[in-house]
Amino acid sequence: MGRMMKHQSGLSNRFGPWALITGASSGIGAEFARQLAAAKLNVVLAARREILLDQLGRELQVQFGVETRSVRTDLSEPDSVARLVAAVADLDIGLVVSNAGTGNPGSFLHEDRDELLQRFRLNALSHLDIAHHFSPRLAARGRGGLILGGAMGAAHGIPFMANDAGSKAFVQSLGESLHVELKRQGVHVTVLVVPPTDTAILTKFGLDPKTMAMRPMSPRQCVAEAIRAIQSNQSLCLPGATNRLMSALIPVGVARTMMGKMIEQTLAKRIPA
Numbered sequence: 001m002g003r004m005m006k007h008q009s010g011l012s013n014r015f016g017p018w019a020l021i022t023g024a025s026s027g028i029g030a031e032f033a034r035q036l037a038a039a040k041l042n043v044v045l046a047a048r049r050e051i052l053l054d055q056l057g058r059e060l061q062v063q064f065g066v067e068t069r070s071v072r073t074d075l076s077e078p079d080s081v082a083r084l085v086a087a088v089a090d091l092d093i094g095l096v097v098s099n100a101g102t103g104n105p106g107s108f109l110h111e112d113r114d115e116l117l118q119r120f121r122l123n124a125l126s127h128l129d130i131a132h133h134f135s136p137r138l139a140a141r142g143r144g145g146l147i148l149g150g151a152m153g154a155a156h157g158i159p160f161m162a163n164d165a166g167s168k169a170f171v172q173s174l175g176e177s178l179h180v181e182l183k184r185q186g187v188h189v190t191v192l193v194v195p196p197t198d199t200a201i202l203t204k205f206g207l208d209p210k211t212m213a214m215r216p217m218s219p220r221q222c223v224a225e226a227i228r229a230i231q232s233n234q235s236l237c238l239p240g241a242t243n244r245l246m247s248a249l250i251p252v253g254v255a256r257t258m259m260g261k262m263i264e265q266t267l268a269k270r271i272p273a
């Protein structure tokens with residue numbers, strides 16, 4: 001059996017038959033769906049834009065011969081995870097990729113409280129609810145995995161993205177704790193510390209991938225590294241050798257100030273004074 005075939009059958013043996021991916025309509029989530037379907041896992045695709053989920057689902061059925069299911073959900077709504085869970089109750093889910101999220105760069109002084117809470121529900125509480133529902137089920141199977149989506153720099157704070165960074169820091173700590181707790185139950189838990197990655201979110205932030213100081217990585221590389229990390233049960237995955245080097249060498253305070261300056265400059269270009 002070739003190396004790639006072994007890798008694929010290893011994935012579906014440990015994490016199959018179904019994977020659930022939130023934020024699957026775009027970027028990193030859509031790429032998770034592609035790479036997991038290529039490894040012969042059936043995929044549940046969850047996000048708000050159902051048309052995109054259905055399109056991707058059809059593509060994966062044809063290309064890889066897997067089953068797919070779209071679930072329309074707005075994970076910033078309070079009871080959304082309960083509804084998501086009900087929509088997949090009949091499926092044997094062995095891998096959960098809790099990836100959906102967003103950010104809204106800006107001054108904390110001008111943030112609306114309701115919007116802060118809405119994003120906090122999406123970026124933090126939905127991950128908690130998803131982990132809380134699926135962890136006991138994966139543990140009872142004695143096999144499976146949970147990938148939680150964090151963000152590079154979030155653990156130490158990101159100026160002008162204070163709430164979003166705080167939410168992702170919570171997710172990172174939650175995941176690193178669960179990694180140890182669930183290991184003895186045969187469940188792998190990995191936090192994907194997402195570095196700047198070339199997806200639609202960059203445009204939303206007003207960033208142009210071509211002119212960014214650090215070239216963003218491809219979703220393909222980001223996801224391939226995350227899948228290798230969950231297979232070998234690493235607690236944390238920061239994709240990209242340069243990102244790992246930078247995070248090891250640059251003092252936290254300096255990195256935080258640099259991030260803040262970069263976001264402030266982007267905001268200044270976006271909103272003329």
Ligand SMILES: NC(=O)c1ccc[n+]([C@@H]2O[C@H](COP(=O)([O-])OP(=O)(O)OC[C@H]3O[C@@H](n4cnc5c(N)ncnc54)[C@H](OP(=O)(O)O)[C@@H]3O)[C@@H](O)[C@H]2O)c1
Nearest residue numbers: 023025026027028047048049074075100101151196197199
């Ligand atoms: N790309 C980066 O540089 C970067 C850096 C750090 C962290 N991240 C994180 O990585 C994750 C994936 O982002 P991405 O880069 O792939 O960006 P993206 O292309 O914008 O994808 C975001 C995904 O999250 C879904 N989503 C957003 N709000 C949602 C809601 N209220 N309910 C349900 N789903 C929702 C979106 O689907 P719908 O719009 O269809 O709902 C979409 O599928 C996010 O959590 C993001 O914060 C990305």
